[in-house]
Amino acid sequence: MHGQPRKPARIEDAAVSTAKAEALRNLQTQFIHNHRNQIYTDEAIEVSAKLLEVNPEIYTAWNYRKLAVQNRLGSVAVPEAIKAVLDEELRVAEVALKQNPKAYGAWHHRKWVLKKGHSSIDRELRLLGLLLKLDGRNFHGWNHMRFIYGLKNVSEEEELKFSTDKIYSNFSNYSAWHNRSVILFKLLKEKAVQKEVLSEEYEFIHNAIFTDPDDQSGWFYHRWLLNQTITPENVLLIGSWPINGSELVLSTDRNNIGCTPVFLTSHHLKYVLHTGSLPIILYFSQPLKGLNSSTVTVESILGTNGHLDWRPVSMNNSGESHSWMTYVEIPDLGSHDAKQTFTVNFGNSEGIISTNCSSCIYPFQFQFTVDWSYTGSEWTERNVGAEVVDWKDENFNSDTLPHDLSDVLISLDQLRISKDNEATFSKWHLDTLSNEIDLFRDLSSDGSCKIANLTLARLLIAKDMVSHGFPVTGKRIHSQEVLDLFDGLMKMDPPHSQYYKDEHSLVLMDQITSDKEKLRKLCTHYRMPSSSSHAQYVCLQLNRLSLSRIGFFERLLWVQMLDLSHNEVRSIEGLEAMQLLCCLNLSNNKIRSFSALGPLRLIKSLRVLDISNNEIGAHSTDSTRYTWPSPLSHNTEEYMKDVEQTAHWEAILLFKGLILTQLDVKGNAIADESLQALLPRVLPTLKWLDRVEL
Amino acid sequence: MKLEEEKHVQYILSVEKRSNDLESLVMDHLKLSGAYWGLTTLHLLGRLSSVDQDRIIDWVLKCQHESGGFAGNVGHDPHILHTLSAVQVLALFDRMDVLDVDKLCSCILLYVGSSSDVAGLQNEDGSFSGDMWGEIDTRFSYCSICCLALLHRLDEINIEKAVSYIVSCKNLDGGFGCTPGAESHAGQIFCCVGALAITGCLSYIDKDLLGWWLCERQVKSGGLNGRPEKLPDVCYSWWVLSSLIMIDRVDWIDKNKLSQFILECQDTENGGISDRPDDAVDVYHTYFGIAGLSHLEYPGLKAIDPAYALPVEVVDRIFIGK
Numbered sequence A: 001m002h003g004q005p006r007k008p009a010r011i012e013d014a015a016v017s018t019a020k021a022e023a024l025r026n027l028q029t030q031f032i033h034n035h036r037n038q039i040y041t042d043e044a045i046e047v048s049a050k051l052l053e054v055n056p057e058i059y060t061a062w063n064y065r066k067l068a069v070q071n072r073l074g075s076v077a078v079p080e081a082i083k084a085v086l087d088e089e090l091r092v093a094e095v096a097l098k099q100n101p102k103a104y105g106a107w108h109h110r111k112w113v114l115k116k117g118h119s120s121i122d123r124e125l126r127l128l129g130l131l132l133k134l135d136g137r138n139f140h141g142w143n144h145m146r147f148i149y150g151l152k153n154v155s156e157e158e159e160l161k162f163s164t165d166k167i168y169s170n171f172s173n174y175s176a177w178h179n180r181s182v183i184l185f186k187l188l189k190e191k192a193v194q195k196e197v198l199s200e201e202y203e204f205i206h207n208a209i210f211t212d213p214d215d216q217s218g219w220f221y222h223r224w225l226l227n228q229t230i231t232p233e234n235v236l237l238i239g240s241w242p243i244n245g246s247e248l249v250l251s252t253d254r255n256n257i258g259c260t261p262v263f264l265t266s267h268h269l270k271y272v273l274h275t276g277s278l279p280i281i282l283y284f285s286q287p288l289k290g291l292n293s294s295t296v297t298v299e300s301i302l303g304t305n306g307h308l309d310w311r312p313v314s315m316n317n318s319g320e321s322h323s324w325m326t327y328v329e330i331p332d333l334g335s336h337d338a339k340q341t342f343t344v345n346f347g348n349s350e351g352i353i354s355t356n357c358s359s360c361i362y363p364f365q366f367q368f369t370v371d372w373s374y375t376g377s378e379w380t381e382r383n384v385g386a387e388v389v390d391w392k393d394e395n396f397n398s399d400t401l402p403h404d405l406s407d408v409l410i411s412l413d414q415l416r417i418s419k420d421n422e423a424t425f426s427k428w429h430l431d432t433l434s435n436e437i438d439l440f441r442d443l444s445s446d447g448s449c450k451i452a453n454l455t456l457a458r459l460l461i462a463k464d465m466v467s468h469g470f471p472v473t474g475k476r477i478h479s480q481e482v483l484d485l486f487d488g489l490m491k492m493d494p495p496h497s498q499y500y501k502d503e504h505s506l507v508l509m510d511q512i513t514s515d516k517e518k519l520r521k522l523c524t525h526y527r528m529p530s531s532s533s534h535a536q537y538v539c540l541q542l543n544r545l546s547l548s549r550i551g552f553f554e555r556l557l558w559v560q561m562l563d564l565s566h567n568e569v570r571s572i573e574g575l576e577a578m579q580l581l582c583c584l585n586l587s588n589n590k591i592r593s594f595s596a597l598g599p600l601r602l603i604k605s606l607r608v609l610d611i612s613n614n615e616i617g618a619h620s621t622d623s624t625r626y627t628w629p630s631p632l633s634h635n636t637e638e639y640m641k642d643v644e645q646t647a648h649w650e651a652i653l654l655f656k657g658l659i660l661t662q663l664d665v666k667g668n669a670i671a672d673e674s675l676q677a678l679l680p681r682v683l684p685t686l687k688w689l690d691r692v693e694l
Numbered sequence B: 001m002k003l004e005e006e007k008h009v010q011y012i013l014s015v016e017k018r019s020n021d022l023e024s025l026v027m028d029h030l031k032l033s034g035a036y037w038g039l040t041t042l043h044l045l046g047r048l049s050s051v052d053q054d055r056i057i058d059w060v061l062k063c064q065h066e067s068g069g070f071a072g073n074v075g076h077d078p079h080i081l082h083t084l085s086a087v088q089v090l091a092l093f094d095r096m097d098v099l100d101v102d103k104l105c106s107c108i109l110l111y112v113g114s115s116s117d118v119a120g121l122q123n124e125d126g127s128f129s130g131d132m133w134g135e136i137d138t139r140f141s142y143c144s145i146c147c148l149a150l151l152h153r154l155d156e157i158n159i160e161k162a163v164s165y166i167v168s169c170k171n172l173d174g175g176f177g178c179t180p181g182a183e184s185h186a187g188q189i190f191c192c193v194g195a196l197a198i199t200g201c202l203s204y205i206d207k208d209l210l211g212w213w214l215c216e217r218q219v220k221s222g223g224l225n226g227r228p229e230k231l232p233d234v235c236y237s238w239w240v241l242s243s244l245i246m247i248d249r250v251d252w253i254d255k256n257k258l259s260q261f262i263l264e265c266q267d268t269e270n271g272g273i274s275d276r277p278d279d280a281v282d283v284y285h286t287y288f289g290i291a292g293l294s295h296l297e298y299p300g301l302k303a304i305d306p307a308y309a310l311p312v313e314v315v316d317r318i319f320i321g322k
């Protein structure tokens, strides 16, 4: 019941109500009787009409009338008679819609009648025009309009004109703007007119936003236009490991089950690979599916690797993923040069599909070299797993880090692998954005207009991206202004402050990861308390940055040790792309459930994990219950085959299949004795639980 | 304000008992859905045992048609909306064993090129009809998918097509409508997000875009509306909140203000919750109010699952078996 005032029962109301109830009960009883016995006399049909007049939502009565119509049409052949039967149905539906313009059954009944093709479409359009004049937001009416236009084969131009007229008569009509976007979506597919159409639409939407900035009707349309303006037409490669042009120093240690971080001797970054194979990770601007050994090949002096198994780094049932990886078998080194060149060749994009992008991806190629001369022997005895990793500040030192971390950090430039893999933006893009920025800066000048500030922030982010091209990155000129805007929004609009806070965090992440200097400053050496000085991990320290959200993982694929502690992180969605990650500190954040840690299930290189002092188990509502596959989301086979049925099934689902040697969970509501007892069973490789040696 | 648990229990029980006043007659054709709303509310309040379980189950089974589907009440026609309600009610009582699952599923499943003269509800394009009369709506996609999943029969429909139809209903604002091209609406968004959650396909959603649209449903009073520039309404505490939870963006609204709004919609004298403060209460809004408060972790309420719209303990019992 909607919009009915709550009122005390008065005696006279009760009398009226009883009389009405009596009448309704009689009608219902008669109707059910007629329906059950398939009685389609005039009187019987009239009962259903009366019933629907009182309550248009009785769906069975609409069904009954359809049966009655079929029954009658069986006995008439004259077109006029058929039309008369059907017109009567339109009349009953019209009466019902006057009583309740949102009655689904009445709308569907009309459609059912109209599809038979005996009714006047022009009359229908006139009626609809009147209805939408009374309530321009009735979505049933708009849906019906699209249905009629379909029946009549109305052109897109005419449909667009209808929405234009509707908008001119009232800028605050979200339904009309929505309908406009549906038509424009089709028109924008024609690339020749794109810029012209978008420019016109920017002009048009300003009417809505500048007439009443607090009215939401134009907000989402503007954001949609902005996305249409800056989203590259093609899917692009925006990250990889190894990176183009890099020279890796690798050692294989097939016997080592410990951690294998990037580490440093004097001034070289070196990797030890424990799996006996070389991972290659690709990261795309849109989720893709269909990568396989015929679409992507890897060539080296040893020939082409013909049977690479490319796997999506994702768990969703769609099969689409931003990130894909494969392992290349490491050759027997005896008879070959220590230094080898590998070429990754993305030659044939047939069969590669992206839901978001119709024109898919251009061929590309990149190279890196691997130097196998390093033996890694001094490392093996001190690998992670041999002793506890301690995240104390004094174990991290930035002074000893060489200034030039180019092997790693150069990746930001090296994405310039081919002209085709770059979104280049024209003067039109820059002019359009500059113009919008000027307008919204004006609108935001009094400091109190929320949408002006938010849109301005989005425009500035877009401008920074467009002026560098994409995925090539560079200094974010506007990021301080954007951060200030989000700070202001948090104060201006407290109910949505967490939204602005999350956006703020992403801008910060973008700023850090797109700027080599900034990134270098956040890298430190981790030195094990007992180890000698010449072998150490490189750790990326994103701790204590007040981050509530993390992102831009495509620029962090090289990271093996990551400190995210003392932030406000609630979700690590996307972190699964960091396939080399080995040590992760998430302590002192706001993780609320084991399911929120779902991405870790895909990071098989992970050995050391600290999730202490979070909020796991402290909340009854779990907003990540459906983010990752589980028995609840139709994905049982692979992940749950032998999961015991226990109260800790989410912990089992998370940790089963991981090879952790060290885990810290204390300081979470869920970390009780039963969990402490369970974890060593689920994680047989575990050596330290909450720093206690097992 | 605080939650008047006892009064709401009494209100639900009184609605369950009466059948002759105008309000219950108007709802007569969807009594099965009404039963689901009322009984779930009682479960969340820890009072499901206050009703006569056997009598209710007998009546539910009387609503089943020979086609396998359930009607909103005895004498009415079967429809997927009520078929889901029937399964949910039996799930609440942990009595799905009384169902002839094959028969029930046969009314939903797609029979492509089969000689069977009983057409299923799934259409060639992946969409679902509500019943034999062919009304198509993403609400019916959700009902069919939810219903089959609860019966462990999801594999028997064409999931890929079902998902791609839902994705084809996605709009510029990241939301979903009832058919392709139809405007986003919070109720419809719940259905589409719920169906994608159950099928493990949430990755098709632009969570940040949809999350922004959804969090902007919160108006000054703290309540949520269902579309831009509309009035707030307690039922959207369910549709919007569940969707925000499923896409992990629920922190983008002010939860305390929303709790306050729902509590202000209580009839503190006679029990029940209405759409807005001081409107007439009904079972539908009472359920969505309490379910919303459960999502907001109101003390003393059992947790509700955002996708299956059943208490978490019921859903876990079905899928985890604990």
Ligand SMILES: [Zn+2]
Binding pocket: A002, B233, B234, B235, B236, B275, B285
């Ligand atoms: Zn409502």
